[in-house]
Amino acid sequence: MVLLYINVGYTPKRSMKLIELGVRHFLVSDKNSLLFLLKLKDEYDLDIMCDNGVYTKGKYDLDLIKLAKSFGVKYIMPDVIEDTWNTIRLHVKYRELYDRRLAYIVLQGKNITDYLMCYYMLKKYFPSVRNIAIGGLLVKKIELRKKIVKKIRSIFNGNIHSLGYITDYANTCDISIRRFLEHQRRYKEKYGDVWKGIASFYHSINSGEYNPKLLDYM
DSSP, X not given: OOEEEEEOTTOTTHHHHHHHTTOOEXXXXXXXXXXXXXXXXXXXTXXXXXXXXXXXXXXXXXXXXXXXXXXXXXXXXXOOTTOXXXXXXXXXXXXXXXXXXXXXXXXXXXXXXXXXHHHHHHHHHOTTOOEEEEOSOTTSOHHHHHHHXXXXXXXXXXXXXXXXXXXXXXXXXXXXXXXXXXXXXXXXXXXXXXXHHHHHHHHHXXXXXXXXXXXXXX
């Protein structure tokens, strides 16, 4: 069963609404959101993962990664969207950031061959890797997204996080509040409130009671 994280974007107080509705797994990509959730982590037993910011900001945020590591929060290593070789180069350059327990090395590329090359090259530098994040999926067609994650699943037995794309082939994945807000009217009509809609979707995925067709849509 896949575990879903909610990406709260750049308005950390939004996450309080979701916490009140039972959401406990959050992906953050900025310092303010991270610090806000860390204050609530123990009280609400939150599970926090920190993205490196490359998808939302256009560039990885080393200070954010270091901050996450210092607080013992899981984090995504630096990468470049759809760029296999520069992603590998960044992992090697910032190798000192790697923590086997907390860090997710990132696979990037334009096709399955690229992702496999990225995987095998990074395995040479991080032979005991436990966690892998698969990035660049949202800029690809759904059928290719599926094939990429399924292929990596077939050769890696550790934790796989699918960045931005929900799939049963990953252990964890995330979806942004922004994607729900793009369809506000639908969620307001169905749930009366977009936040209740997000929480309902979160609970349906994490309980395993979702409609598999939802995965293709989201």
